Amino acid sequence: MATIIAGIGSSHVPAIGAALDNGKTEEPYWKRVFSGFEKSQAWMREAKPDVAIVVYNDHASAFSVEMIPTFALGCAAEFPPADEGWGPRPVPVAQGHPALAAHIAQSCILDEFDLTICNKMEIDHGMTVPMNLLFGKIEKGGHWPCPVIPLAVNVVMYPPPTGHRCFMLGRAIRKAVESYPEDLKVVIFGTGGLSHQISGPRAGLINRKWDTAFLDNLSKDPQKLVKIPHIEYMREAGAEGIEMVMWLVMRGALDDKVDEVYRFYTVPASNTAVGHIILANKRRAAKKPATKPKRLAVKRKRAAALARVQRIRS
Amino acid sequence: MAREQHDYDDIPGTFVFDAERSRQGYAINMFCMSLMKDENRKAFKANEAEYLKKFNLTPEQTDAVLKRDYNRMLELGGNIYFTAKLGATDGHSFQHLAAVMTGSSQPDYAAMMLEGGRSVEGNRSRSGKNTPSKYLGAAPAKKTAAAKVKAKAGSKAGKAKSGKAKSKPAKRK
Numbered sequence: 001m002a003t004i005i006a007g008i009g010s011s012h013v014p015a016i017g018a019a020l021d022n023g024k025t026e027e028p029y030w031k032r033v034f035s036g037f038e039k040s041q042a043w044m045r046e047a048k049p050d051v052a053i054v055v056y057n058d059h060a061s062a063f064s065v066e067m068i069p070t071f072a073l074g075c076a077a078e079f080p081p082a083d084e085g086w087g088p089r090p091v092p093v094a095q096g097h098p099a100l101a102a103h104i105a106q107s108c109i110l111d112e113f114d115l116t117i118c119n120k121m122e123i124d125h126g127m128t129v130p131m132n133l134l135f136g137k138i139e140k141g142g143h144w145p146c147p148v149i150p151l152a153v154n155v156v157m158y159p160p161p162t163g164h165r166c167f168m169l170g171r172a173i174r175k176a177v178e179s180y181p182e183d184l185k186v187v188i189f190g191t192g193g194l195s196h197q198i199s200g201p202r203a204g205l206i207n208r209k210w211d212t213a214f215l216d217n218l219s220k221d222p223q224k225l226v227k228i229p230h231i232e233y234m235r236e237a238g239a240e241g242i243e244m245v246m247w248l249v250m251r252g253a254l255d256d257k258v259d260e261v262y263r264f265y266t267v268p269a270s271n272t273a274v275g276h277i278i279l280a281n282k283r284r285a286a287k288k289p290a291t292k293p294k295r296l297a298v299k300r301k302r303a304a305a306l307a308r309v310q311r312i313r314s
Numbered sequence: 315m316a317r318e319q320h321d322y323d324d325i326p327g328t329f330v331f332d333a334e335r336s337r338q339g340y341a342i343n344m345f346c347m348s349l350m351k352d353e354n355r356k357a358f359k360a361n362e363a364e365y366l367k368k369f370n371l372t373p374e375q376t377d378a379v380l381k382r383d384y385n386r387m388l389e390l391g392g393n394i395y396f397t398a399k400l401g402a403t404d405g406h407s408f409q410h411l412a413a414v415m416t417g418s419s420q421p422d423y424a425a426m427m428l429e430g431g432r433s434v435e436g437n438r439s440r441s442g443k444n445t446p447s448k449y450l451g452a453a454p455a456k457k458t459a460a461a462k463v464k465a466k467a468g469s470k471a472g473k474a475k476s477g478k479a480k481s482k483p484a485k486r487k
Contacts, residue, residue: 060343060346060395060396064343065336065339065340065343065344068336083350084350085349156393156395157331157336157393158331197432198394198412199328199331199415200327200329200388201326201327201328201415201416201417202416202437203327203416203432204423204426205433205437206427206430206431207434208430209446210434210447213449231321231322234322234325234330235322235447236438239325239328239330268427268431270408270409270427
């Protein structure tokens with residue numbers, strides 16, 4: 001059975017990608033941002049997930065205004081980085097996991113989440129920046145450490161799906177993953193945010209109090225976040241801060257009670273508050289070793305007894 | 315037809331890109347999208363007004379694009395992720411656009427960001443709804459929610475339990 005071992009929340013500020021691509025990571029401004037992810041990269045190397053589901057939004061790259069799917073699942077075998085106007089980012093083409101993605105699509109649609117299926121799709125900074133932050137810088141010719149399944153959420157055109165809807169989709173994704181027969185360790189990313197507004201005369205808005213409360217509740221009391229109406233996100237966290245609903249897909253895919261492994265927050269990266277959290281499901285493996293050997297022992301005893309009986313009979 | 319009013323129109327300095335603006339601004343956004351290609355950027359720069367004719371913008375939208383009035387573009391249905399492509403075509407960084415939209419200079423805008431960004435205080439509402447969100451409180455609300463559940467369960471179960479549930483929130487005061 002496949003299991004979701006942890007959820008990762010991370011901002012996906014494009015300037016972080018540009019800083020990485022242009023070798024600015026050692027500049028004090030950027031070092032402040034990148035150093036916040038060093039422990040996370042160590043955690044990720046240790047966790048060694050087999051697949052990462054990445055909930056993100058496209059920024060006028062793969063989808064323009066011609067088609068605006070609310071939830072679009074990437075079922076392709078690979079996802080090339082999109083040309084966002086400066087040439088594609090120098091990162092490897094991401095490998096997909098078409099079998100698990102198709103399974104998730106089928107399971108979620110029957111669970112009443114009408115996902116759009118993308119069998120061809122390019123991914124932009126919304127996805128590649130968090131992958132860099134968690135997996136580190138990987139040259140164009142290299143390989144990301146695991147296959148990915150992109151889940152693009154419309155948060156560009158109002159209204160995005162509600163926080164509750166996002167959370168429930170997370171639940172459905174979890175159900176789908178857990179009904180997949182292969183033993184796979186899966187992590188799920190929620191990306192975007194935290195508070196920021198990049199449009200209009202109110203651009204530059206940051207709300208540290210809101211962000212801190214959001215992270216606190218994400219960790220301890222996600223049901224509270226599920227109730228937040230869109231107007232509150234936009235008023236308090238900025239018009240583009242509404243991206244934070246995507247973190248609720250990730251949270252919905254986790255246990256009710258989780259271990260907060262790590263958290264990082266800094267202001268600013270370009271125009272945005274950078275937030276990051278790792279929430280791990282409590283290890284359920286502890287139960288298994290206790291029951292498995294017993295069952296095995298019983299089985300062996302029975303087999304031995306049967307063998308004896310058969311020997312006597314013959 | 316006048317724009318339908320929404321709760322988010324109360325947020326100052328903000329043009330929410332909603333379904334109506336998406337419809338209204340389709341041409342602006344498709345024009346901006348075309349600037350992803352180098353040959354289009356060149357054609358646009360060679361003759362802006364002529365290039366824009368291909369996209370059926372309204373006269374107001376054309377005017378806003380030619381004048382680089384970014385706020386007006388947003389008001390007329392442009393979306394920031396799209397209009398940013400116009401800024402990039404002009405060779406501007408995003409912070410330059412942000413400074414222009416906020417009526418500030420780029421160094422001043424950058425300094426504001428370094429100091430923690432624009433405060434939400436006084437920037438929540440046009441109509442004076444400037445109290446912080448009730449969704450901000452973290453832990454106490456959890457207790458309240460739990461108490462509510464208990465109170466509900468109590469009222470169903472009978473007097474003895476509901477009395478107990480009522481006494482709990484009082485203790486916290």
